[in-house]
Amino acid sequence: MLVHFMPSSSIIVAMLVICLVLVLAFEATNGFHDSSNTVATVIYTQSLKPAQAVVWSGLMNFIGVLVGGIAVAYALVQILPPDVLTPPDGAPAVPMLLAIFVSALFWNVLTWAFGIPNSSSHCIIGALIGVALADALLKSRSVAQGVDWKQIVTVLEGLAISPVLGFVLAGLLYGLLRLIVRRGHLFEPPEEGQPPVWWLRGLLVLTCTSVSFSHGTNDGQKSIGLIMLTVIGLLPATYALNPDATDQLKQLGPRAAAAIPLIQKYGDDVKSQALKAAAALQNAQPELQQQATELQSHSPQQPGERATRAQLRGAIYDVAAQLKHVGEVKSASAEDKKQAASLLKEMSQPVQYAPLWVRLLSALCLGIGTMVGYRRVVRTLGERLGKQHMTPGQGASAELVGSLLIGTAGLTGLPVSTTHIITSGIAGTMAAGGQGLQRGMLVRIVLTWLVTLPVTIGLSAGLFYVLENPSL
Secondary structure: OHHHOOOOOHHHHHHHHHHHHHHHHHHHHHHHHHHHHHHHHHHHOOOOOHHHHHHHHHHHHHHHHHHHOOHHHHHHHOOOOHHHHOOOOOOOOHHHHHHHHHHHHHHHHHHHHOOOOOOHHHHHHHHHHHHHHHHHHHOOOOHHHHOOHHHHHHHHHHHHHHHHHHHHHHHHHHHHHHHHOOOOHHHOOOEOOEOOOHHHHHHHHHHHHHHHHHHHHHHHHOOHHHHHHHHHHHOHHHHOOOOOOHHHHHOHHHHHHHHHHHHHHHOOOOHHHHHHHHHHHHHOHHHHHHHHHHHHHOOOOOOOHHHHHHHHHHHHHHHHHHHHHHOOOOOOOHHHHHHHHHHHHHHHOOOOOOOHHHHHHHHHHHHHHHHHHHHHHHHHHHHHOEOOOOOHHHHHHHHHHHHHHHHHHHHOOOOOOHHHHHHHHHHHHHHHOOOOEOHHHHHHHHHHHHHHHHHHHHHHHHHHHHHHOOOO
């Protein structure tokens, strides 16, 4: 549908602006769900006032985003095929962006309205998978080859294992606390209007701080890559290439030449497209030198560079996708896999980056979303998971374990769900404490987790197919 419009037409620019609004709105709903988990304990136990908790958590989120880098952001982006990320003609990827944001935002808001701690990570991942599937169908490619299943499985493994670890480890930690500390405020539900004693408040603020920081290193990154894709669509001459990676940009020609034999030997069904992209990069060495010089000096852009830089970005993604595929081919030698991994890392630097203002914008939207919508999720975690209300010791145990799991995953580039880990951790402490779990609420949460992927995959795939199909 949208392919009928010129890349620079007013309708496409308007759609890109809408996409930017949608991704920021999604990041705010991420605050409704995921960030609310980071402040649930301190707010529910009255250790901090809501405004204090949200501001402090937002600051820790932002620091976590800065420290954690962008590995998680681009681990998600890599689920998409290269020609969807950056169309070959340099046109903005509007159908992909609309399909992802609309489907993920719809499901996030719907589950929040019912007070169910749904995972924003699942929403985004499901939407990304839906776009990849629809793209394979549109191009008559095999679903087995048209979708990067290894990347998807790697992402889903982390999402599946982390809640189990959260449940078990938080339950064990809470059980250990009960053995060491026989009685006291740790195991008493909070009284209305009565904050905990000073040392317990300090403990809960500390665990909130740790889980908020860890949340920033992981969940805070998840919309950064998508914000970047939208910004690149709006201003490709400014943001399509990393101005801090000009040395790597100058070396793209020789590295593309080194990649050609690997792609010829191990490439999949779209290797011809990647070979053309590699040859174009190899033959464009003078242009690459010029682009690097202009990026470094921030000089005014020449006419026509809007498309050129976007097309360069697309060519890099085409080659990078095949280099990544080399590492997954069982028959490839260890030496070839090592060379492909090295080339992949070096060639990705000009296109995988995020300016400071993008990270700040992501953290700001998270904080705003948390402030607006935290109450529903906080109440669910505090009162509706167990048959008794959450105690400070249970909240502290779940948050301490959660911060370790989320932080470790964030620093290794593995996306996990703060919602799943914290919710499972609180459930584990309630099971360990013998309080029991409210079966009805637990069933609702688990069913929501199970259907999130199929629903967002279906919504995203259908919307992308309609928007990208030229016959409609």
